[in-house]
Amino acid sequence: MKLTEDKIKFTEDGVKPGLKIRAAEIKDVHLILEFVKGIARFENLSHLVTATEETLADAMFGNKPYAEVFFAELDGVPVGFTVFFHNFSTFVGKPGLYIEDIFVKPEFRGKGIGKAMFLHCVKLAKERNCGRIEWAVLEWNLQGNFTNILEEALQMGGRFIGWMKKNLKVHLKNEFEVKFLNRAKVGF
DSSP, rough: OOOGGGGGGOOOOOOOOTTTEEOOOGGGHHHHHHHHHHHHHHHTTTGGGOHHHHHHHHHSSSSSSSEEEEEEETEEEEEEEEEEEEEEEEETTTTEEEEEEEEEEEGGTTSSSHHHHHHHHHHHHHTTSHHHHHHHHOHHHHHHHHHHHHHHHHHTTTEEEEEEETEEEEETTTEEEEEEEEOOOOOO
């Protein structure tokens, strides 16, 4: 079943009926790898993907999980995924939440699904008493509507800190901070 824009209806409060965010389970490893390959294609980096179902299963569902994944499903169809993990801020003295990937399939972009996944990360970070959220964005991929995302984060109790070298920080009550970063990643 292929959903089209006319199937995505908004309610008065902007919530999309049929949009569900759910945590990944080990049985979803094939789907996680499919999304990893999808974001790699989008970033023109497919040649760098070496992950397999086995390596992802071990890293995300093994004895010591290093990352977590959740999916955005529209009417039961997976249309996006988010990969995140916890880091730690010595200055704040609390864990942080680092968003590695937020990816929405091309045919579902521009409908607020990425925003919903980001706000789910904010909710999780607050529930887990994190001090901040960090997210690196490729410079050429600033097409997302960050103004709307910022407004939503502010409505959740944040205050705007400012831009620093294209970094956007949102400081939420109780030392909770959201940062959008343009920075390079180095592989080992």
